[in-house]
Amino acid sequence: LHALRGMTLHFNDDPGTGDEPREGSVEFHQDGLVIIQEGRILHSGSAQELLETLPEGTPIDHWANQLIMPGFIDPHLHYSQLDITASYGRQLLDWLNTYTFPEECRFSDRAYADEIANAFLEQLLANGVTTALAFCTTHPASVDALFSAALERNMRMLGGKVMMDRNAPEALCDTPETGIRDSRKLIEQWHERGRLEYAITPRFAPTSTPEQLTATGQLLSDYPGMVLQTHLSENLQEVDWVASLFPEARDYLDVYSHYQLVRPRAIFAHGIHIDDDVRQRLADDGGAIAFCPSSNLFLGSGLFDWRSAREQEVRVGIASDIGAGTSFSPFQTLQDAYKVGQLSNQPLTPWQAFYAHTLGNARVLDIDRHVGSLAAGMEADITVINPRATPMLARKDRHDPTLMEQLFNLMILGDERCISATYVMGKKLHDTANN
Ligand code: GUN
Ligand code: FE
Structure with a gap:
C-alpha cells in the first residue's frame, strides 16, 4: 500500500x-x-x-x-520511426519511400529493433505516456522487440506486425499467406500476455492487395474483439491512388468496409479528406479516427475537421503519429490540435484536450475499464x-x-x-x- x-x-x-x-x-x-x-x-x-x-x-x-x-494514452504512432522523426522536405508518399521504408528495413535486425523499442518506451514515459497503440514493421521480430521491452516495464501496450504485400520494397513485403501466418503466431505468443494486446495491422489500402485485405478480414473474424489499426484519407495523392487501385470502391473507407474492417476497435489514423457520408458510416459502424495534428501539419497533409466529426458522433482520439509527428509530448500534440482548430474558429478547450488524451483515448481503444x-x-x-x-x-x-x-x-x-x-x-x- x-x-x-x-x-x-x-x-x-x-x-x-x-x-x-x-x-x-x-x-x-x-x-x-x-x-x-x-x-x-x-x-x-x-x-x-x-x-x-x-x-x-x-x-x-x-x-x-x-x-x-x-x-496519457497515444492511440497512433510507429515505434520503428523513432529515428526518422524530423525528416526533411517530403509529403506522405515520397516521405514513405525516401525515409520510412529504408528505416523500417533495418528492423530485420533484432538487436536494432530492441535498441529502438527500449528508446521508444523511455521517450513515452519521459512524456507521461503510459499506453500506446503502435505500428511495428513487417518483421515479426519487430513485435517481439516492442512487446519484450513493454513486458519488462509492465506497460499496457498495444501493437502489431505491419502487413503489406505490394507497393513497398521487396524486403518489407509479406504475402497474404505469410502476413496472416505470422500475425497468428504473434497473437498466440503475445496477445493478453501481461498487459499486452495484439493489434491487427494492415498498413493502408495502397500496400495491400485485395487478397491480403480479404485474408485480414478473415483473421479479424477469428478475433472479433481485437484492435485493428490502419491509415485512412491522409493525403490527396494517396486518396487518388486508392481510387485508382480500387476502382469499384465508392471511396477510401469503402475499401476497408468491403473487407469487413470497419467496426468498433478499428482505429483509422488521420481521416482528413473525408465527407459527411464517410463520417456517417464511421459513426454507424463504430470505427474511430486518430487525429494526428503534428503529423498532419509536418507532412502538409491537411486540416482535420474535429467539429464535424463530433457533430456526426464519430469517435475521435488524438495521437502523435511519431515519426511523421514531431513530438512524443501530449502537450505539443494538443498545441497543434488547438492551432488547427483555430484555423476554422473551433478552438479546442483544455477540458476537451486533456479528456481526449486520457479517458477519451482509453474509450476509443476500449481499454477504459483498465486505464x-x-x-x-x-x-x-x-x-x-x-x-x-x-x-x-x-x-x-x-x-x-x-x-x-x-x-x-x-x-x-x-x-x-x-x-x-x-x-x-x-x-x-x-x-x-x-x-
Ligand atoms: N500511411 C501509410 N503508412 C504510413 C506511415 O508510416 N505514416 C503515416 N503518417 N502515414 C502512413
Ligand atoms: Fe501513422
Whole structure:
C-alpha cells in the first residue's frame, strides 16, 4: 500500500465542447490523494478525507502543487520511426519511400529493433505516456522487440506486425499467406500476455492487395474483439491512388468496409479528406479516427475537421503519429490540435484536450475499464505534471491561473520538462529528479 498526494485531476466523462465542463465530468482535488494497492488504485479523492483511512506509516509520495493525472494514452504512432522523426522536405508518399521504408528495413535486425523499442518506451514515459497503440514493421521480430521491452516495464501496450504485400520494397513485403501466418503466431505468443494486446495491422489500402485485405478480414473474424489499426484519407495523392487501385470502391473507407474492417476497435489514423457520408458510416459502424495534428501539419497533409466529426458522433482520439509527428509530448500534440482548430474558429478547450488524451483515448481503444482515470479499481498508471517547470510557465503561474488556464498554459507552453514522474502499475519508472 502506498499513496501519491498532490492536485489530482481526472475525467469521469466527456466534458463537452463548452468553456465550462459538463457537470460531473471533471474531478479535481486541490489537495488530493491517490491510494495504490498492488498496482491498482484503491481510492482517490480529497486528502483530508482519505488520509484518515490510511494505516499509520503508509509511504506517501508528496507532489506539492503538482498535478497528478492518469497516464496519457497515444492511440497512433510507429515505434520503428523513432529515428526518422524530423525528416526533411517530403509529403506522405515520397516521405514513405525516401525515409520510412529504408528505416523500417533495418528492423530485420533484432538487436536494432530492441535498441529502438527500449528508446521508444523511455521517450513515452519521459512524456507521461503510459499506453500506446503502435505500428511495428513487417518483421515479426519487430513485435517481439516492442512487446519484450513493454513486458519488462509492465506497460499496457498495444501493437502489431505491419502487413503489406505490394507497393513497398521487396524486403518489407509479406504475402497474404505469410502476413496472416505470422500475425497468428504473434497473437498466440503475445496477445493478453501481461498487459499486452495484439493489434491487427494492415498498413493502408495502397500496400495491400485485395487478397491480403480479404485474408485480414478473415483473421479479424477469428478475433472479433481485437484492435485493428490502419491509415485512412491522409493525403490527396494517396486518396487518388486508392481510387485508382480500387476502382469499384465508392471511396477510401469503402475499401476497408468491403473487407469487413470497419467496426468498433478499428482505429483509422488521420481521416482528413473525408465527407459527411464517410463520417456517417464511421459513426454507424463504430470505427474511430486518430487525429494526428503534428503529423498532419509536418507532412502538409491537411486540416482535420474535429467539429464535424463530433457533430456526426464519430469517435475521435488524438495521437502523435511519431515519426511523421514531431513530438512524443501530449502537450505539443494538443498545441497543434488547438492551432488547427483555430484555423476554422473551433478552438479546442483544455477540458476537451486533456479528456481526449486520457479517458477519451482509453474509450476509443476500449481499454477504459483498465486505464484512463484515477477511479477506484483502475490500474495505477499515473503521470505527475509540474505546471511551473519552465521559465515561461513559471511566469504564467505568477498570475494565479484558474485550473482551466493552468491546463491551457501546459498544452501551449508545456513539454517533457513538465513531467516530474511517471508511474506504471504504481511503480515509478521515470523521475526527472533522478535523471
Ligand atoms: N500511411 C501509410 N503508412 C504510413 C506511415 O508510416 N505514416 C503515416 N503518417 N502515414 C502512413
Ligand atoms: Fe501513422
